[in-house]
Amino acid sequence: MFNLPQALKRLVIGRAMRSEELGETLLPKRLALPIFASDPLSSVAYATGEILLVLTLGGTAFLYLTPWIGAAVIALMAVVVLSYRQVVHAYPSGGGSYEVVSTNLGANAGLVVAASLLVDYVMTVAVSVASGVDNIISAFNGLADYRVALALGFVVLLTAMNLRGVRESGKAFAAPTYLFIGGILLMVVTGAVRVVFGDDPQSPSAAFGVSAQDGKGTLAGLGLLMLGLRAFASGCTALTGVEAISNGVPAFRKPKSRNAATTMAVMGLTAVVMFAGVTALAMTTHVHYVDDACRLVGLSGDCHGYTQQTVIAQLASTFLGGDHSLPFYFIQAVTALVLVLAANTAFNGFPLLASILAEHRYLPRQMHTRGDRLAFSNGIIALAVVAGALLWFYDANVTSLIHLYILGVFTSFTLSQIGMVRHWNDVLRTRTAPAVRGAAQRSRVINGVGAVTTALVLVIVLITKFTQGAWLAVVAAVLLWLMMRGIRRHYDAVSDELAIVDPREETVRPSKVHGIVLVSKLHKATLRALGYAQAFRPDSLEAVTVSVERDATRELAARWEEFEVAVPLKVLDSPYREITKPVVHYVREYRRGNPRDAVAVFIPEYVVGHWWEQLLHNQSALWLKSRLLFTPGVMVISVPWQLSSAPRADHPARRAPGAVRRGEPTPGSDIPEPERI
Incomplete structure (x- = not known):
């Protein structure tokens, strides 16, 4: 697929050079x-x-x-x-x-x-x-x-x-x-x-x-x-x-x-x-x-x-x-x-x-x-x-x-x-x-x-x-x-904080790992996130949804039972139609009650192929990540689902070696915003 920004970049600054070419x-x-x-x-x-x-x-x-x-x-x-x-x-x-x-x-x-x-x-x-x-x-x-x-x-x-x-x-x-x-x-x-x-x-x-x-x-x-x-x-x-x-x-x-x-x-x-x-x-x-x-x-x-x-x-x-x-x-x-x-x-x-x-x-x-x-x-x-x-x-x-x-x-x-x-x-x-x-x-x-x-x-x-x-x-x-x-003070403080004093103390395992899969609807992206969470073999696992519209929540619960999903579904009430605060509050309350446990939060996400498609999906997961990442003992795991518009990795003939396509998550980059939880 032709990438216009990449082509313009190469036109302006030329081909990329290997580190060995520095001489x-x-x-x-x-x-x-x-x-x-x-x-x-x-x-x-x-x-x-x-x-x-x-x-x-x-x-x-x-x-x-x-x-x-x-x-x-x-x-x-x-x-x-x-x-x-x-x-x-x-x-x-x-x-x-x-x-x-x-x-x-x-x-x-x-x-x-x-x-x-x-x-x-x-x-x-x-x-x-x-x-x-x-x-x-x-x-x-x-x-x-x-x-x-x-x-x-x-x-x-x-x-x-x-x-x-x-x-x-x-x-x-x-x-x-x-x-x-x-x-x-x-x-x-x-x-x-x-x-x-x-x-x-x-x-x-x-x-x-x-x-x-x-x-x-x-x-x-x-x-x-x-x-x-x-x-x-x-x-x-x-x-x-x-x-x-x-x-x-x-x-x-x-x-x-x-x-x-x-x-x-x-x-x-x-x-x-x-x-x-x-x-x-x-x-x-x-x-x-x-x-x-x-x-x-x-x-x-x-x-x-x-x-x-x-x-x-x-x-x-x-x-x-x-x-x-x-x-x-x-x-x-x-x-x-x-x-x-x-x-x-x-x-x-x-x-x-x-x-x-x-x-x-x-x-x-x-x-x-x-x-x-x-x-x-x-x-x-x-x-x-x-x-x-x-x-x-x-x-x-x-x-x-x-x-x-x-x-x-x-x-x-x-x-x-x-x-x-x-x-x-x-x-x-x-x-x-x-x-x-x-x-x-x-x-x-x-x-x-x-x-x-x-x-x-x-x-x-x-x-x-x-x-x-x-x-x-x-x-x-x-x-x-x-x-x-x-x-310099910031970097020194980070270095001091991350310095290993006692390796045995720093490598103590949590008592158990509690997995939470955030759910908005029951669809393929949700099932992939559930399967991925189960593959991690946490000590306990639950699905969590926020009840913003009661009819939609009842429909989700009915389909959950109809498909006999083995993971229990937890419904969080949200009288003010907020999504982020109830989830963050629930996770933090669990941590207060179980301070020696680790919590793994799995978030299903859509990966789209065009920038304008991002505008069609809201940013709830982005806010959730930014809030949850400040909570000690909580790991946030994104589970992407590539939509048909997103370039796929299973077409090797169309991919240059080592290339990263638009819409794909890259090392060190943020994953695109998801469908609303």
């Missing part, structure tokens, strides 16, 4: 780079713009700070990349910052990092997709009204690609990432050559002046310092996703640590060159980029209807032939594409981290389960749902979303570097070989500098962005931390 999904460096490093590489497209966006709050007077802030961001990126290369070598199992901090600073500190990273991964998807949509709108202004729909559509596309597996998503995303790198480098080299040879190109926005926000035009002293720090904090978005490689080491081919460290070095060098080039060209061509187009002086027409081009779009227009040239559209296309695909860093990092947390019992165990394509499907879907909700709530606006960003990144940066310093201290206490001690001392210095630097940046980000919306990210991380602690 085939491991990544060479050329695919690992676009998968794990697309976020920090693509942030080149908006990091410079975020710096300019803050500095132009004071008009054009403070744009001279741009190269200094850019240099600070580059220095910070170098420190972080060098620091995380130490993490990759020291902790190759893939826990990244979470494993480093949990091992060296304790479980609670590790959960702080985990919560911060999970929040930041969500923000990576939201900001990257929203920024990608901005670049599309820069090329095609008519799409501005469809901003949210485009963003949500890209999230759905990314989800589908990642559900197909890490290796396949890497193949799909590799070309756009490398085209973006090539396009930006081409634009930077072209611009540098023109400037060196005396050309003085001007960006499209250079002709506009910028009016300062109220009170921002004459900043000095502390006010100027805070503006510079705020611009630096916004520029630090260039560092988001750097830690993803340290989380994804298990996905690399052997030697895993060396390949991951090499990939991280290539990523850092490439990102620094592109960011420095874009920032230098933006300063040379006098790009003016503001938070509100109405602050542009000299703009003709209605400022509210004016769509600002991104920094990348303005540079491409300046150096590659204008707004309608083929190179301009190429840069805009690959930039938009790589920004959307930058979210793929989070789609790989979030599920990996969630699976580790689930393995440690801090998240639901389903997060540790691999899907048909050996990807952590539940983590991928959870990330997509939350990120999609943020994009919808904030109208896919980068400026609004960016304030929630990077706080979690620098929390994990700082704690992981402190943890690495403690790790190297332990190495120096226990190892005596000169070569090992020398390497540990060098690494400790690198991580120590990283800890101090990232801690300072964390304070700056917290101060400058907290009132701008970063408090929401703090609240989300705290709630997530509390939730993970609660999940």
Whole structure:
């Protein structure tokens, strides 16, 4: 029988893969780079713009700070990349910052990092997709009204690609990432050559002046310092996703640590060159980029209807032939594409981290389960749902979303570097070989500098962005931390409760087993349930029915006698026409009177073949099960009867090996709802 949902699933994510095929999904460096490093590489497209966006709050007077802030961001990126290369070598199992901090600073500190990273991964998807949509709108202004729909559509596309597996998503995303790198480098080299040879190109926005926000035009002293720090904090978005490689080491081919460290070095060098080039060209061509187009002086027409081009779009227009040239559209296309695909860093990092947390019992165990394509499907879907909700709530606006960003990144940066310093201290206490001690001392210095630097940046980000919306990210991380602690307490309590103390006490048999078969009518399903109950050989057995309609009950009793059913029939009165309460009350009263006995309740059920047939049968058995399962000493046993519309197991020619047909009970699933008892 053709199964449309299953066919659509295979079309979207491909054939199911065996567990033994996991090794085939491991990544060479050329695919690992676009998968794990697309976020920090693509942030080149908006990091410079975020710096300019803050500095132009004071008009054009403070744009001279741009190269200094850019240099600070580059220095910070170098420190972080060098620091995380130490993490990759020291902790190759893939826990990244979470494993480093949990091992060296304790479980609670590790959960702080985990919560911060999970929040930041969500923000990576939201900001990257929203920024990608901005670049599309820069090329095609008519799409501005469809901003949210485009963003949500890209999230759905990314989800589908990642559900197909890490290796396949890497193949799909590799070309756009490398085209973006090539396009930006081409634009930077072209611009540098023109400037060196005396050309003085001007960006499209250079002709506009910028009016300062109220009170921002004459900043000095502390006010100027805070503006510079705020611009630096916004520029630090260039560092988001750097830690993803340290989380994804298990996905690399052997030697895993060396390949991951090499990939991280290539990523850092490439990102620094592109960011420095874009920032230098933006300063040379006098790009003016503001938070509100109405602050542009000299703009003709209605400022509210004016769509600002991104920094990348303005540079491409300046150096590659204008707004309608083929190179301009190429840069805009690959930039938009790589920004959307930058979210793929989070789609790989979030599920990996969630699976580790689930393995440690801090998240639901389903997060540790691999899907048909050996990807952590539940983590991928959870990330997509939350990120999609943020994009919808904030109208896919980068400026609004960016304030929630990077706080979690620098929390994990700082704690992981402190943890690495403690790790190297332990190495120096226990190892005596000169070569090992020398390497540990060098690494400790690198991580120590990283800890101090990232801690300072964390304070700056917290101060400058907290009132701008970063408090929401703090609240989300705290709630997530509390939730993970609660999940761990639950799993620990269940484990303690199920732990075997005395095997002899736990295996004591009940005095006897009393069987109860629930009956609504006397038909084939009822007789099968009676026969099944008798096959269990309980010490006592009775059939129980609830008298809702007296005539129907009298007819049932008459037929019971007519067919000479050997099992006695017990009738429970129900003056208020309820079914569940009388049965539950009867079973519980029996247990109170016979606390050492076990009760086995057999429920005959219909199995139908179509979803709409479920609507034709009520849900009494479902309610009965849910109530009876909370009663100690009571076992609930479903006895299915497959109706003619249900696919049957006795047609092997129509069944694929190991297939489970619609309507059949499957291991671990609920049995379809029955006819009324």
